[in-house]
Amino acid sequence: MTTALQTPLADVTRSNAALRTFLHGLPGVDKVGADARAASLGTRSIKTTAKATAIDLAIRMVDLTTLEGADTPGKVRALATKALRPDPLDPSCPAVAAVCVYPAMVADVADVLRGSGVHLASVATAFPSGQAPLSVKLDDTRAAVAAGADEIDMVIxxxxxxxxxxxxxxEEIVAIKEACGDAHLKVILETGELATYDNVRRAxxxxxxxxxxxxKTSTGKVQPAATMPVTLIMLEAVRDFLASTGRKVGVKPAGGIRTSKDAIKYLVMVNETVGDGWLDPDWFRFGASTLLNDLLMQRTKLATGHYSGPDYVTLD
Structure with missing residues (x-):
C-alpha cells in the first residue's frame, strides 16, 4: 500500500457509516454485461501447444482439497503424497500449489509436505458457516498455524x-489476519449467499x-459455488484495488470446477481481465478435489494420443 493512500483508506474504515458509504459508492455491476462477458470468454479456442501449457499451469494452481467429516489421517496423507507427485509415472508432471484440509488434519499433512515447497492450507473460523464467537475463530486459526499451516482460508x-x-x-478479518502471523489469508466470501453481483464486488x-x-469465492458447501461471472467481478475488483492502492491480491474460485475445459476458461478470463501477471499460483488458485484427475487424464491424452483408463488416477 502506498503512503499517499494510507490516510483515505483509514478514513474509509473509521466507522460503519463511512465504510457503508464507500462500499455502496462503488460502481454497480451490470449483471447482463457481466454474464455476457463471462460467456464470451468461455468460447476462446485454445490450440494443442497452448492447451498443454495451460493444463500444466492449472495443475500448479490447484489447492487439492478434502473437507469431509470422514477425513482420516491416512486419507489426508495419501492426498498430500498425490499433491507432490500427481502422476507417479511421469516425473515431468508438476506438483500442485497446496493441500487444503481441516485444522485437525494439518499436522498429518505437514509431515508429508515438509520441505517440498507445496503449501499447506487449512480452513478455519468455524468453516463453513462462520457462526462462532470471534474468540473461537481466533483459536481455530492459531491452532492451524501452530500445527503447520502456512495459508488460512477463513469465511466471512x-x-x-x-x-x-x-x-x-x-474488524473480524483484521483480527484473523493478525492471528495468521506469517501465514497468508484467503477470505472466503461465499458468493452463493451474497444474492447480488453488487454484493460480491462490495465483499x-x-x-x-x-x-x-x-x-475466494466459496466454501464448496453452498450452491452456486464458483461461477465465471462471479469470478470475473472478483478479478475486476483486484485489478481496480491494485490501481487504487498499489497492493496486489490473489483470487481463488472454489467449488464446482471439475474439468480441464472449465479450468482453461478461467485461465483465459484471468489473462484477459487482469493480465498474465496473475497467471501464477501466487496470485490465482483453483479450490478443487476432482479437477486434478481430469487435468491428469487430459495431460496424458495430449502426450500419448489416447485417453487413459478410469483407474489411471486415484479417486480422492
Whole structure:
C-alpha cells in the first residue's frame, strides 16, 4: 500500500457509516454485461501447444482439497503424497500449489509436505458457516498455524455482511489476519449467499481493505459455488484495488470446477481481465478435489494420443 493512500483508506474504515458509504459508492455491476462477458470468454479456442501449457499451469494452481467429516489421517496423507507427485509415472508432471484440509488434519499433512515447497492450507473460523464467537475463530486459526499451516482460508460472517454490519466483518478479518502471523489469508466470501453481483464486488473490496491476501469465492458447501461471472467481478475488483492502492491480491474460485475445459476458461478470463501477471499460483488458485484427475487424464491424452483408463488416477 502506498503512503499517499494510507490516510483515505483509514478514513474509509473509521466507522460503519463511512465504510457503508464507500462500499455502496462503488460502481454497480451490470449483471447482463457481466454474464455476457463471462460467456464470451468461455468460447476462446485454445490450440494443442497452448492447451498443454495451460493444463500444466492449472495443475500448479490447484489447492487439492478434502473437507469431509470422514477425513482420516491416512486419507489426508495419501492426498498430500498425490499433491507432490500427481502422476507417479511421469516425473515431468508438476506438483500442485497446496493441500487444503481441516485444522485437525494439518499436522498429518505437514509431515508429508515438509520441505517440498507445496503449501499447506487449512480452513478455519468455524468453516463453513462462520457462526462462532470471534474468540473461537481466533483459536481455530492459531491452532492451524501452530500445527503447520502456512495459508488460512477463513469465511466471512455473511449474516453480518448482509445485515449491513460491514465494520464488524472488516474488524473480524483484521483480527484473523493478525492471528495468521506469517501465514497468508484467503477470505472466503461465499458468493452463493451474497444474492447480488453488487454484493460480491462490495465483499471483495471489504476483504481486501481488511488485509486479505486472496479473495475466494466459496466454501464448496453452498450452491452456486464458483461461477465465471462471479469470478470475473472478483478479478475486476483486484485489478481496480491494485490501481487504487498499489497492493496486489490473489483470487481463488472454489467449488464446482471439475474439468480441464472449465479450468482453461478461467485461465483465459484471468489473462484477459487482469493480465498474465496473475497467471501464477501466487496470485490465482483453483479450490478443487476432482479437477486434478481430469487435468491428469487430459495431460496424458495430449502426450500419448489416447485417453487413459478410469483407474489411471486415484479417486480422492
Amino acid at each position: 460472517s455473511r449474516g453480518a455482511f448482509l445485515s449491513g454490519r460491514y465494520l464488524d466483518v472488516f 471483495s473490496w471489504l476483504a481486501m481493505l481488511a488485509g486479505g491476501d486472496f479473495i
